[in-house]
Amino acid sequence: MTDTPAARAVPALSDEAFLGHVADRLAALPAVSAVTLGGSRAQGLHTAGSDWDLAVYYRGPFDPARLRALGWEGEVGELGAWGGGVFNGGAWLTIDGRRVDVHYRDLDVVEHELAEARAGRFHWEPLMFHLAGIPSYLVVAELAVNRVLRGTLPAPRYPEALREAAPPVWRQQAAMTLRYAKGAHAPRGQLTEVAGALATAAAQTAHAVLAERGEWVTNEKRLLTRAELRGLDPLIVSLSPDPAALRDAVSRAAALLGLPE
Incomplete structure (x- = not known):
């Protein structure tokens, strides 16, 4: 038809x-x-x-x-x-x-x-x-x-080996994302780049959180909500292009996400 x-x-x-x-x-x-x-x-x-x-x-x-x-x-x-x-x-x-x-x-x-x-x-x-x-x-x-x-397909449980291996990988990516933003973008007053880095680091951290729980992720649509990381929203809204303020915002984001600076 x-x-x-x-x-x-x-x-x-x-x-x-x-x-x-x-x-x-x-x-x-x-x-x-x-x-x-x-x-x-x-x-x-x-x-x-x-x-x-x-x-x-x-x-x-x-x-x-x-x-x-x-x-x-x-x-x-x-x-x-x-x-x-x-x-x-x-x-x-x-x-x-x-x-x-x-x-x-x-x-x-x-x-x-x-x-x-x-x-x-x-x-x-x-x-x-x-x-x-x-x-x-x-x-x-x-x-x-x-x-x-x-047809027929397997329905796998979340592997324990993946629960142990995935979180540190995701957290390392998030920490490096914030470190670069603080060292390269914040000193130049590059608000857009810092905002993008904060959002990316939040998503990376959310992957780590859900992997620790053994919860599958198929997309990012509800990723931050599921990982209870929506607390980063007010921080991003409050960003200004002042270099000192941007460096402080990155530090605050790291603390909220439980990441080393």
Whole structure:
């Protein structure tokens, strides 16, 4: 069925019928082994206007052209188009009047990162829209919190080895971020750069806090709230371009985040 503006204005299917229809179409794509629902809808935190986050787990060669050929309105990216790494691309679509994101997940990569996480190992990657970037175990977190719609996937518990290994890595990054801001940006009165560093360090520290708790993180949308670090907000609001004030603000941020200067 071809999408038209009129058809998109009012969804024709119930949510469950819509989800089943889309999952069936995605699961039928060559190389796809499983399809999941993620994001706020998988965790019961969505609103009526929330988009739908789906992921296709494939093994071997996956061709985005097959997804494009389904005829859904939107943009279908190539593999690696979203920066490469573990978060290796996807599509932004409109289906039956609903906004749908489809993420590509290479099962060989996911299984490797699962084994690494269980051994307490991970690496950091930059990713658009994420202040602190992402840990490679993000794809493992998705296995734990997403709802499997088609196929079979593991549902890992948070590895104890990762709980021990991840927090000091994140805290070191946060401390270095603040140290550079205090030494390079604050003396020049660079308010914007200092504000950005405080926000980044807060996100990095939040990753450490949640790793200590053994709580999975899949994005930054509620990261500071979950880590109870919203106390940094008033400090950022009060920033001024005075070098001495900026240096003091960095010191206060370090204290709030429990970081060494």
